[in-house]
Amino acid sequence: xxxxxxxxxxxxxxxxxxxxxxxxxxxxxxxxxxxxxxxxxxxxxxxxxxxxxxxxxxxxxxxxxxxxxxxxxxxxxxxxxxxxxxxxxxxxxxxxxxxxxxxxxxxxxxxxxxxxxxxxxxxxxxxxxxxxxxxxxxxxxxxxxxxxxxxxxxxxxxxxxxxxxxxxxxxxxxxxxxxxxxxxxxxxxxxxxxxxxxxxxxxxxxxxxxxxxxxxxxxxxxxxxxxxxxxxxxxxxxxxxxxxxxxxxxxxxxxxxxxxxxxxxxxxxxxxxxxxxxxxxxxxxxxxx
Amino acid sequence: xxxxxxxxxxxxxxxxxxxxxxxxxxxxxxxxxxxxxxxxxxxxxxxxxxxxxxxxxxxxxxxxxxxxxxxxxxxxxxxxxxxxxxxxxxxxxxxxxxxxxxxxxxxxxxxxxxxxxxxxxxxxxxxxxxxxxxxxxxxxxxxxxxxxxxxxxxxxxxxxxxxxxxxxxxxxxxxxxxxxxxxxxxxxxxxxxxxxxxxxxxxxxxxxxxxxxxxxxxxxxxxxxxxxxxxxxxxxxxxxxxxxxxxxxxxxxxxxxxxxxxxxxxxxxxxxxxxxxxxxxxxxxxxxxxxxxxxxxxxxxxxxxxxxxxxxxxxxxxxxxxxxxxxxxxxxxxxxxxxxxxxxxxxxxxxxxxxxxxxxxxxxxxxxxxxxxxxxxxxxxxxxxxxxxxxxxxxxxxxxxxxxxxxxxxxxxxxxxxxxxxxxxxxxxxxxxxxxxx
Numbered sequence: 010x011x012x013x014x015x016x017x018x019x020x021x022x023x024x025x026x027x028x029x030x031x032x033x034x035x036x037x038x039x040x041x042x043x044x045x046x047x048x049x050x051x052x053x054x055x056x057x058x059x060x061x062x063x064x065x066x067x068x069x070x071x072x073x074x075x076x077x078x079x080x081x082x083x084x085x086x087x088x089x090x091x092x093x094x095x096x097x098x099x100x101x102x103x104x105x106x107x108x109x110x111x112x113x114x115x116x117x118x119x120x121x122x123x124x125x126x127x128x129x130x131x132x133x134x135x136x137x138x139x140x141x142x143x144x145x146x147x148x149x150x151x152x153x154x155x156x157x158x159x160x161x162x163x164x165x166x167x168x169x170x171x172x173x174x175x176x177x178x179x180x181x182x183x184x185x186x187x188x189x190x191x192x193x194x195x196x197x198x199x200x201x202x203x204x205x206x207x208x209x210x211x212x213x214x215x216x217x218x219x220x221x222x223x224x225x226x227x228x229x230x231x232x233x234x235x236x237x238x239x240x241x242x243x244x245x246x247x248x249x250x251x252x253x254x255x256x257x258x259x260x261x262x263x264x265x266x267x268x269x270x271x272x273x274x275x276x277x278x279x280x281x282x283x284x285x286x287x288x289x290x291x292x293x294x295x296x297x298x
Numbered sequence: 299x300x301x302x303x304x305x306x307x308x309x310x311x312x313x314x315x316x317x318x319x320x321x322x323x324x325x326x327x328x329x330x331x332x333x334x335x336x337x338x339x340x341x342x343x344x345x346x347x348x349x350x351x352x353x354x355x356x357x358x359x360x361x362x363x364x365x366x367x368x369x370x371x372x373x374x375x376x377x378x379x380x381x382x383x384x385x386x387x388x389x390x391x392x393x394x395x396x397x398x399x400x401x402x403x404x405x406x407x408x409x410x411x412x413x414x415x416x417x418x419x420x421x422x423x424x425x426x427x428x429x430x431x432x433x434x435x436x437x438x439x440x441x442x443x444x445x446x447x448x449x450x451x452x453x454x455x456x457x458x459x460x461x462x463x464x465x466x467x468x469x470x471x472x473x474x475x476x477x478x479x480x481x482x483x484x485x486x487x488x489x490x491x492x493x494x495x496x497x498x499x500x501x502x503x504x505x506x507x508x509x510x511x512x513x514x515x516x517x518x519x520x521x522x523x524x525x526x527x528x529x530x531x532x533x534x535x536x537x538x539x540x541x542x543x544x545x546x547x548x549x550x551x552x553x554x555x556x557x558x559x560x561x562x563x564x565x566x567x568x569x570x571x572x573x574x575x576x577x578x579x580x581x582x583x584x585x586x587x588x589x590x591x592x593x594x595x596x597x598x599x600x601x602x603x604x605x606x607x608x609x610x611x612x613x614x615x616x617x618x619x620x621x622x623x624x625x626x627x628x629x630x631x632x633x634x635x636x637x638x639x640x641x642x643x644x645x646x647x648x649x650x651x652x653x654x655x656x657x658x659x660x661x662x663x664x665x666x667x668x669x670x671x672x673x674x675x676x677x678x679x680x681x682x683x684x685x686x687x688x689x690x691x692x693x694x695x696x697x698x699x700x701x702x703x704x705x706x707x708x709x710x711x712x713x714x715x716x717x718x719x720x721x722x723x724x725x726x727x728x729x730x731x732x733x734x735x736x
Contacts, residue, residue, distance in 0.1 A: 050382040051403035136564040136571075147500055152563035152715060238567055239708045243717060258375045259704040260734060261399075 037274070043267035050261050061264040071269055073244055074252040075276075077158065081248060082226045084162040085169070090218060092166065093173025094211075098203075100174065101181045111178070114171030122168065126235025129164045133236070154242045161236050161246050165229060173218050180214030181207070209291075216288040223284070224277055230254060249273050332634045333362045336623070337377065337387040339370040342592045342656040343440065350650035354641045361634050371569075374700065381405055381628075388629045389638060391621050392436060394427060398697030400624070401435040407625030410434035412636055416643045424620035424660040427693055436622025437643040438660030440651070442587040443682030444616040444690075445519050447608060448594055451601040453504065453582040457482040457491070461583060461605035468524060468544040468611075476608050480506035480558035483582035492558055499557035505581045508572035509552040509559035511707070511714045513694070515586045518617040520545040522691030523610025533696030535706065535731040538724045545610075546713065547720045554716035562714035587619075588658045588682055595655070595675065604678060606686040614687030620660050658682065698735045706731035 019026075044061055048054040065071050096114060100107050117125060132139045133150040141147055150160040184207060192202045230250035233241075239255070240247030249269065257266035336351075338344050344367045351363035366387060368376055374396050380386040381400065392400065400406050410417065410433035417425060417434060424438035449461045459479040466476040481493035483506035490497045492506065510516055521528055526542030529535055537546070553559045560581075565571045576584035577597040584590075585607070594602060607614045623642050625635045641647035648661035652668035655675070659665055672679045680686070696702070706727035713723035 049399065049403075050378050051399050051405060134564070134568075135561065149561075149563045152566070154717065239711070242715065243712055244708065255704060258378065260701045261378065262701075 040267045040270050040274075043263055044271055046264045046267075048263045050258075050263060057264065061262075061268045065265050065268045065272070068265070070244070070247065071249075071252060071272075074240075074247045074249045075272075077245065077247050078227055078249045081158060081162055081165075081229070081246075082223060084159065085165050085226045086219065086222050088162070088166045089169045089173050089222060090215075092170045093218070094177050096170060096174040097177030097181060100178050111175070114174050116171065117168045118172035120168075122231035123235050125168060126164070126232040129232075130236050133160060151237050152242050154245045157237055157241045157245050161233050161241075164236060165226070165232055168232065169222070173222065176214050176218050177211065180211045184210045212288060212291060216284065220281055220284050223280055227273065227277055227280075331360055331362050332631055333364055334389065334631055334634045334638050335364045335366055335387040336638070337366045337368060337373075337390040339368055339373045339391060340589070340657065341367055342654075343651055346651045346654040346656040349654070350641070350647055351638075353650070354638065354647065358637060361637060363638055381626075384628055386626050386628070388626050388631055388635045389623050389642075390626065391439060392428075392624045393621050394619060394694045395700045395703065397428060397435060397622065397624065398430060398695070398699065401430050402697045405627050406435045407627050407632065407635065407639075408433050409436055409625065409639065412625075413437070413640055413643065416640060419645070419662055420643060421620065421660045421662055421665075423618055423690075424622070427620055427695075428622045436624035437639045439621050439623040439642060439648075440657045441620040441660040442514070442589055442618060443658050443679075444614075444618060444686040445515055445585060445587050445607055446681045446686055447605040448576065448584040448586060448590070449603050449605055450576070450579065450582050451603055453483055457582070459483060459582075461603070464605075464608045466520075466523075466548065466608050466610055468548040473611075476507075477552070477556065477558070480552065480583070481556060483507070484556075484558040492556060497557075502557060502560075503580065505560050505572075505575060506558035507552060507583045508565075508576070508581060508585055509549045510562060510565035510572060511710045512565075512569070512572075513703075514617055514619055517546065517549060518691055518693075519585075519607060519615060520549055520610065522615030522617065522689070523607070523612050524548075525612040527691070529692065529695060533699070534735060535702060535728045538721070538728045543721055543724055546724060550714055550716060550720055553714060562711065562716070566711040566714060588679075591672070591677070591679075592656055595677065604681055606681045609687075613689055615689045615691050616687060617693050618690050619693045622660075696735070701734040702731040705734040 045056060045058060046054045047057045047060070100111055100114075130151065133141075135141060135147055135149045135152060138150075140150065148156070150156050188206055188210070189202060192206050197205065228250050229248055233246055233248050233251055234254070237246040240251060250273075253266045253269045253273070256262050256269060336347065338347065344365050347363075347365050351365065355362055373391075377386060377390060377396075386405075392406075397406075410429070416437070420438045421441050424441050425434055428435050428438065447461055447464075454461050457479070459482060461479075464476040464479055465473060467473040471477075478493065482491050483504070484492035484497075484502060485504040486492075486498040487501035487503050488496075488498065492499075508516070518528060521537065521542045524541045524545040526537070526539060526545055528537050528542065536542070553562055560572060560575060572581060572584060573586065573590055573593065575581040577594065579600055584594075607616055623639060625632070625639055629635060643661060645661055645663035648659035648664035649667050651657055652659045652664045652666075653671055655668060655671040658668050669679055694703075709718070709723055709727035709730060712718040713720055713727070718726070
């Protein structure tokens with residue numbers, strides 16, 4: 010009986026397991042295998058052992074792209090989280106037009122990042138760009154090495170705020186009103202209520218938003234590529250996913266690109282584990298009163 | 299594109315690479331018609347090809363030709379992936395930057411062997427450019443002719459500039475008539491020209507010239523005209539030598555010191571910026587090739603003309619580039635491919651391209667149609683040929699030129715933007731380019 014149940018369970022899981030194996034496990038294994046090959050996409054593949062690892066370790070551009078990505082994440086994640094939470098608090102007050110704003114906030118997230126990147130490139134163009142025309146000054150938003158990364162980060166934050174806000178709105182609505190009312194009766198002001206009641210109870214949402222946000226921001230490619238192709242001025246927007254792309258499909262060094270992809274994967278797993286451990290000690294999923 | 303998508307592409311490559319793309323000949327479709335696909339990057343020529351292939355299919359009813367157009371910006375990335383996965387078109391255009399790797403990788407049909415009787419009818423420079431390892435790897439489809447200077451007639455007349463006889467010189471200002479002319483042709487919002495006191499480079503409304511990081515139209519020619527070189531005979535990069543560096547410095551100064559050309563921030567990533575400025579009546583001199591003739595004829599709403607290249611210390615030296623239509627060696631439709639390629643390389647097949655004025659065919663006998671078309675429209679095309687000079691600088695070469703340019707272009711961006719001193723930037727770019735060749 011038990012073994013028949015097990016068989017049935019595996020049978021029912023089979024389609025999903027196939028998907029996981031074919032589109033998750035296999036690609037990971039292929040990337041690891043490619044990391045041990047020298048291949049230019051056109052000629053034959055050659056097994057080179059750890060040569061690609063050594064080459065990547067000696068290539069300063071990869072280290073630079075890791076640093077650029079870390080700075081990018083450090084700008085984007087706090088900004089999109091704070092702005093997303095702020096937007097969610099406003100939307101949750103049930104003011105007139107909240108439903109319309111909820112849709113408006115999410116629109117940039119729905120749109121294709123590449124298309125948004127192209128539109129923003131027009132807006133931020135130094136010559137004939139909409140923003141410069143508006144402010145009456147010629148500022149090189151995307152080609153000045155100092156401004157390029159913050160500008161790209163700002164566009165990314167703008168794209169993501171609605172998505173983040175959507176989850177915070179759901180999290181806020183899951184907080185029992187009785188807890189907030191009890192705080193009110195106990196004399197807590199709005200700030201105390203937010204800090205001592207709302208924020209701790211939002212931790213499951215915060216955990217989800219931070220984990221998915223950090224992963225997707227570490228992997229950002231499309232919008233950065235559209236805004237500042239080839240790594241931007243002096244490589245200041247040369248994010249890791251872009252470096253992997255340039256290495257694989259422009260320099261045609263597939264093996265080295267695969268090594269970079271593996272490093273990024275390991276890095277993301279490590280960061281996610283740290284986040285998980287931190288939140289697991291501080292988060293409650295039990296909101297019952 | 300997220301990493302997962304990159305991984306999926308890698309997985310697809312793996313799966314496809316594991317399969318042998320070459321198989322037995324595909325049977326024709328149920329209606330007995332074999333379809334041959336042709337990939338190009340030029341809309342104007344694609345339209346001419348449609349007409350040419352309609353005639354081809356009338357003469358060869360069992361072969362249909364499908365033209366696929368991909369933008370140049372994405373062309374070679376997509377093509378490389380498709381070749382790797384065995385899904386490339388039967389025939390595809392190649393330029394000098396990428397053909398070497400595909401030829402060396404055995405991905406192209408040996409045209410020298412397959413169509414030896416046709417080779418004599420093709421432009422010799424194109425045949426030479428695409429001959430590698432003793433054989434020709436494609437049918438010369440287009441040749442760009444010499445680079446010229448398109449000019450806005452009203453602007454040059456107003457400034458009293460004769461665009462036919464301009465000379466530039468990086469070391470002798472007395473011999474440089476080009477820079478003073480470019481200054482006269484550059485205006486700010488207040489109408490002051492770049493040679494007048496009070497000229498505001500921050501509000502330029504009319505640029506004199508299109509200096510920028512443009513390999514074919516700009517810096518290759520300036521290097522050649524100063525007696526420099528870009529590559530050594532062994533295909534390694536050699537643009538740090540003094541004469542090449544002088545040419546780069548001159549161009550960078552045109553942009554950042556004299557402000558007679560658009561800032562590099564506008565042109566580094568938007569390859570059509572200068573052309574669009576010219577078409578919008580915001581640029582007086584636009585140095586480019588045959589590949590922009592149709593665009594200018596279609597888009598310019600003002601009187602314009604064509605002058606020969608601005609001459610340098612070594613005279614008028616142009617890069618002359620050609621494009622080949624290469625046959626996919628992995629395709630199972632080899633016989634049909636060769637029939638289509640033979641047609642493209644014939645006078646009749648190529649005449650549609652020239653006769654529509656879309657581009658200059660690399661089939662010698664079909665070139666007259668191009669001249670006739672433009673003469674009929676009152677456009678003098680002689681400067682694309684010998685009247686524009688006869689000296690040339692070798693076109694880009696080598697199987698890894700594309701990888702090299704990927705490495706040096708970002709550094710060139712900084713050089714042209716004035717963020718890095720020219721000598722220092724060129725040294726870094728050359729080192730990066732040569733490292734990518736290894």
